[in-house]
Amino acid sequence: MDRLNDGHALQRLLDELGRLPGIGPKSAQRIAYYLLEADVEEARRLATAILEVKEQVHFCPICFSYATRDTCDVCSDASRDRTTICVVSEPRDVSAIERTGSYHGLYHVLGGVISPMDKIGPEQLHVKELLSRLASGEVQEVILATNPDVEGETTATYLSRIIRPLGVRVSRLASGLPVGGDLEYADEVTLGRAIEARREV
Ligand SMILES: [Zn+2]
Numbered sequence: 001m002d003r004l005n006d007g008h009a010l011q012r013l014l015d016e017l018g019r020l021p022g023i024g025p026k027s028a029q030r031i032a033y034y035l036l037e038a039d040v041e042e043a044r045r046l047a048t049a050i051l052e053v054k055e056q057v058h059f060c061p062i063c064f065s066y067a068t069r070d071t072c073d074v075c076s077d078a079s080r081d082r083t084t085i086c087v088v089s090e091p092r093d094v095s096a097i098e099r100t101g102s103y104h105g106l107y108h109v110l111g112g113v114i115s116p117m118d119k120i121g122p123e124q125l126h127v128k129e130l131l132s133r134l135a136s137g138e139v140q141e142v143i144l145a146t147n148p149d150v151e152g153e154t155t156a157t158y159l160s161r162i163i164r165p166l167g168v169r170v171s172r173l174a175s176g177l178p179v180g181g182d183l184e185y186a187d188e189v190t191l192g193r194a195i196e197a198r199r200e201v
Helices: 009-018 025-037 040-056 091-100 127-134 150-166 188-196
Strands: 081-088 105-109 141-144 169-172
Touching: 009 025, 025 040, 081 091, 081 127, 091 105, 091 188, 105 127, 127 150, 141 150, 150 169
Parallel strands: 081 105, 081 141, 141 169
Antiparallel strands: none
């Protein structure tokens, strides 16, 4: 399809959709034409959902996962086991682990992984905040659930070195997860088993 005039509403929609991850020009066209045909209420629901997620979702000040209230659903749930913290790199990893139903402790989202190539060190991640959560003495175990790839392993090794001297048990997800794979793509059964069979490091 030829490019429409830049001021054309359809072209603006195509450009915006094309910026989304995983959406090429073909998919952008499919979605744009779908929305053109859809009734206005459906389009409004989508537009509202996008705006609401931007207005209402923020980072939990305790664990840095996504929250819609002051703190996230996990941090504000009194029935969660407060002696265990599972450390992940991204908020989407929290959802992946929650879906397994195998874990009932708390989380801490680092906001990335140590990656010297991208100039990301511990000071760019929420490591300081993790250490201050451990300072209360309530936490007895930290499960390192970063991805089983080079950066994830580097991050886990770094964290276990600084956490173990605090007298907190440190464990890593059991093997069985595809090496180099992403936690969020592991199926629930595999991920659930990896949590249950975690090994102390
Ligand atoms: Zn939280």
